[in-house]
Amino acid sequence: MTELPRFHADDLGDPEGIAAAADTVGTVGAAVVDGMLDDVTLDRLHHELDPWIDTTPTGRDGFTGTRTRRTGALIARAPTVRDLVMDPRVLGPARHLLSPFTRTLQLHLTQVITIEPGQGTQPLHRDRLAWGGFVPREVEPQFNTIWALTDFTAENGATRVVPGSPAWDVERRATDDEKAQATMPAGSVLLYSGSVIHGGGENRSDANRIGLNLTYCLGWLRTEENQYLSCPPEIASTLDPDLQELLGYTMGDYALGYYSDPLADPEDRGSDIRPPERALGRKPRDGVSVEHLVGVDDG
Numbered sequence: 001m002t003e004l005p006r007f008h009a010d011d012l013g014d015p016e017g018i019a020a021a022a023d024t025v026g027t028v029g030a031a032v033v034d035g036m037l038d039d040v041t042l043d044r045l046h047h048e049l050d051p052w053i054d055t056t057p058t059g060r061d062g063f064t065g066t067r068t069r070r071t072g073a074l075i076a077r078a079p080t081v082r083d084l085v086m087d088p089r090v091l092g093p094a095r096h097l098l099s100p101f102t103r104t105l106q107l108h109l110t111q112v113i114t115i116e117p118g119q120g121t122q123p124l125h126r127d128r129l130a131w132g133g134f135v136p137r138e139v140e141p142q143f144n145t146i147w148a149l150t151d152f153t154a155e156n157g158a159t160r161v162v163p164g165s166p167a168w169d170v171e172r173r174a175t176d177d178e179k180a181q182a183t184m185p186a187g188s189v190l191l192y193s194g195s196v197i198h199g200g201g202e203n204r205s206d207a208n209r210i211g212l213n214l215t216y217c218l219g220w221l222r223t224e225e226n227q228y229l230s231c232p233p234e235i236a237s238t239l240d241p242d243l244q245e246l247l248g249y250t251m252g253d254y255a256l257g258y259y260s261d262p263l264a265d266p267e268d269r270g271s272d273i274r275p276p277e278r279a280l281g282r283k284p285r286d287g288v289s290v291e292h293l294v295g296v297d298d299g
């Protein structure tokens with residue numbers, strides 16, 4: 001068993017700290033940040049999430065976990081989750097790690113993962129395989145967080161992580177000595193990349209382990225949770241514009257993500273190339289320039 005690098009929330013208050021955390025996630029694959037949430041915020045999160053968790057069925061197989069509950073649509077359901085998603089201490093490192101590969105970020109998934117007593121280990125995996133292995137190795141597609149809403153212990157299923165595995169050949173398997181466990185008190189967050197090998201731990205305790213999994217990906221990839229359905233325009237239109245854009249209600253690039261309204265009045269429908277913000281009743285804040293698309297001089 002080995003250890004993960006650790007930061008404190010106060011380290012992420014400036015650009016140097018943000019860069020250091022992001023670089024660690026890029027190379028090691030993961031880091032724990034302690035002291036992110038106070039008790040009042042933790043209580044609010046439990047109050048907002050518990051009713052949804054209690055009515056969520058358990059998973060269907062060994063990967064999703066037959067004694068694990070996965071509860072989504074958290075932007076729509078839990079207002080405090082909106083603050084966590086936009087927290088500059090995680091969004092900063094996410095942008096730092098992913099911006100070499102994209103102009104925009106998207107919210108990839110919001111899911112509270114409740115591992116109940118008796119749940120065995122989840123198979124180790126890399127999250128980037130969500131895209132079927134088609135994203136080239138040199139591109140990091142994803143930045144992830146799991147916020148500890150209960151203590152994460154070796155007994156209750158703290159996330160297992162293999163430090164250094166982003167650089168490994170895909171066939172290489174970790175020995176027990178090469179694995180770490182993200183043990184952390186409630187209020188800490190585990191940051192990890194889409195390329196690191198990891199998985200949920202076994203819960204040998206008599207209480208639930210609750211982790212809030214909020215993940216981000218490159219703006220030109222399909223997201224794991226379909227945010228337009230989990231947070232439809234009626235709800236998204238009430239949110240902060242920065243969050244709306246992270247949900248995908250903005251152009252991902254000059255030509256990426258427009259829509260046409262098939263129900264609009266044919267006589268008065270305006271442009272058929274509409275930016276997503278129109279569905280929320282507002283105009284885009286910034287346009288994306290066409291300049292970078294015009295790379296070839298056609299004379």
Ligand SMILES: O=C(O)CCC(=O)C(=O)O
Nearest residue numbers: 113158159198199200201
């Ligand atoms: O719950 C955890 O600790 C990890 C979950 C995970 O890696 C997954 O569901 O893909």
